[in-house]
Amino acid sequence: MRIPMTEYLEIDLEAERWQCRRCGHDLGSARANYKEGTLVHDRDPREIHRPLIDPARYEFTFAPDPAWCRILEYYCPGCGTQIEAEYLPPGHPPTYDMQIDVDALKAQWAARGAGTVIPLGRDVTAEPLRVSSGREAPA
Numbered sequence: 001m002r003i004p005m006t007e008y009l010e011i012d013l014e015a016e017r018w019q020c021r022r023c024g025h026d027l028g029s030a031r032a033n034y035k036e037g038t039l040v041h042d043r044d045p046r047e048i049h050r051p052l053i054d055p056a057r058y059e060f061t062f063a064p065d066p067a068w069c070r071i072l073e074y075y076c077p078g079c080g081t082q083i084e085a086e087y088l089p090p091g092h093p094p095t096y097d098m099q100i101d102v103d104a105l106k107a108q109w110a111a112r113g114a115g116t117v118i119p120l121g122r123d124v125t126a127e128p129l130r131v132s133s134g135r136e137a138p139a
């Protein structure tokens with residue numbers, strides 16, 4: 001069973017692997033950081049946040065200083081979809097933003113029916129879970 005975790009990430013519970021939701025590319029162990037399986041673009045933040053005033057005339061231009069800030073973009077090696085982006089000091093390792101308890105996730109999904117649907121995107125409601133098999137969603 002594949003469990004959606006973000007717009008572009010899912011976990012294959014049987015294999016315990018992160019996968020791209022667009023192309024199914026394997027991104028590594030679900031017990032590790034999915035970012036280890038991605039392509040990383042280490043960007044100069046001035047490419048994204050251009051100076052608001054003339055950098056030839058002023059030391060501070062309202063653009064982030066690349067000596068203090070980098071933008072790391074993470075892409076799927078299979079399809080090129082951008083999965084995540086984060087702002088970090090130069091040289092800082094990628095953050096560990098999702099640490100999934102795989103055993104608890106397996107136990108949670110073992111109790112759900114095959115027709116379980118997780119609403120995503122604009123269909124998100126106060127109900128965290130809809131079950132098409134007629135069973136009530138857990139509170």
Ligand SMILES: [Zn+2]
Pocket residue numbers: 020021022023024025076077078079080081
């Ligand atoms: Zn992909």
